[in-house]
Amino acid sequence: MYRFLLTPRWLGILALTLVAATVMVFLGNWQLDRYRGRTEINERIDAGERMTPAPLRDALTAPTGGAGSTGPAPAEEKVWTRVTVTGRYDPTNTVLVRGRTVDSRVGFEVVTPLVLADGSAVLVDRGWIPPAPGGATAQPEVPAAPTGDVTVVGRVHETESGAGAVDRRDGRLETRRISVPRLARELPYPVYGAYVLLDEQTPAADPLFTAVPVGHTNNWQNFGYIVQWWLFAAMTLFGYGWVARREARRAAGLDDTRPVDRAAEPEPSASA
Template structure:
């Protein structure tokens, strides 16, 4: 019954089916890797909330280049680690990161370099502030930052991708993304390859700064894609088998009796009889 599967036409259909199913399985495996990676990030975020802070250098390598350069990025398992560092803020190079949303309000995140004792610096995201009256792009009035020595505690945040242009407006740097390497080029000292998302500070930070929440990645979306692609692969193979079986039954004539029964069950059409009227004599 199934010898027709060895014909060039059906062998070609089989090859296309297997290739399509294999591609779908590979796409499912790719989404599975993304699910595992995002799950690991969420686990590090949760662990960072519970851990005691460690010195900055234990998580982020020190920069070794000259002024205007960024150091190496931290290892993946060091991101979101809770760290502490002591230095003084460089208020002459405050960075305003525009277009940032907190609690459904658009404003600015304020990133200030913290100068360390060895002459390097680490960027510290002090928090979110609303824009000045006049629109979401109006530069805010910033509260004063502590003068002198400051100790910060926060989470190691990896550099953001992209970044776009870094402009200087009204004496402040302004950008759209916290791209450490791009911002480092605007600063007169080497900078660590990640920034610190502030949790607490001594002396205390101004209450106008609102803490930037750390959002977990949507790893379950990737898991849904895994199930979707693998299900599509199974449906593709099932569809090939179903079509092949139907063709085999057709070639074997197994569907003919059913068609004959169906035709026998159809009512016989009635031919209308024409009555010719008679003319009275």
Template sequence: MYRFLLTPRWLGILALTLVAAAVMVQLGNWQLDRYRGRTAINERIDAGSRMAPVPLRDAVPAPTGGSGTAGPAPAERATWSRVTVTGRYDATNVVLVRGRTVDSRVGFEVLTPLVLADGTAVLVDQGWVPPAPGGAIAQPQLPPVPQGEVTVVGRVHPSESGAGPVDRRNGRLETRRIGVPRLARELPYPVHGVYVLLDEQTPAADPVFQAVPIGHTNNWQNFGYVVQWWLFAAMTLFGYGWVARREARRLAGGNRPEQPLDRAAEPAPSTPA
């Protein structure tokens, strides 16, 4: 009954079905890897909120190059950890990061280099501020940075990908993405390969700065894609089996021999008068 499955046409359909199902399974596996990676990020964010701060040098390697260079990226386990560091703010090299949204409002994140005793620096994200009147990209008026030594407690944030150009406008650096290696080229000292999201500061930060919220990644969306792709793979295989069974029934019905008429039910031949 199923000998037709060995014909070239049906063997080709089977091959296409298996390839399609295998691709869908691999797409599901890829989404599963993304789900695991995003879950690990969320776990580090949660762990960082509970941990006591450690010195920056214990979490992030120091830069070893000269001026205008950035240090190595942190180990994955160090991202989102809480650190503390002491130095002096460099008010002449403030970086404005435009197009940042907090509470559905577009404004700027303000990065200020904190210069350490050894001459290296780390970029500190002091928080979010609204733009000046005149539009979303109008540079804000910023309060003066604290003078003298400042102690910062914050979260280790890796450099953002897709760093774009850095402009100097009205005496301030301005960019769209926080690409630490790109920003380091504009600064007169070696820079750590991360930036620090400010949690607290001594002396206290100006209240004009609004803390940048740390959002969890949407890992469950990736898990939903895993289920979706694997269901598609199962449905593809099921569909092949259903079509093959329907074809087998059709062929069986077409080859069924005709049933002979019941002779007893036939009318008797009439006798000529």
């Protein structure tokens, strides 16, 4: 019954079916890798919230170059590590990061270099503040940074990609993305290769600041794609088998596919 499957036409259909199913399985495996990677990130974020802060140098390698240079990026497992570090803020090189949304409001994140005793610095995201009246890009009044020694507790955040230009407006640096290497070129000291997202500091931060929330990655979206692609692969193979079986039954005369002529059927007689 199934010898027709060896004909060139059906061998071609089988080849296309197998190729399509293989591609769908590959796409499902790719989404599985992304799901695992995002799940690991979420686990590190959760672990960072619970852990005791470690010294900054336990998570980041100190920069060794001159002014404007950047230290090595953190190892993947060190991103979102909770750290503590003591230094002095350099308010003359405060960075305003515009177009940042917190609680559905657009404003600025304020990044200030914290200069350490050895002369190097780490960028600290002190929090979010609303813009001045006049629009989302109106430069805000930034609360003064504490003077003297400041102890910061926060989480290691890797540098952001897709950075644009860094401008100096009204005495402050301004940008849209926190690209540590690009910002470091504007600073008079070597800078660590990641920035710290502030959780708390001593002396306490100004109450005008809103803490920048740490968003978890949407790993369940990837899980849905896994199910989708693997289901499509199974449906493709099932569809080939179903069509082949129907063709075999038709060739064997087991399925009557001829149309029924209803006009030729006798009408039932009327009852008395």
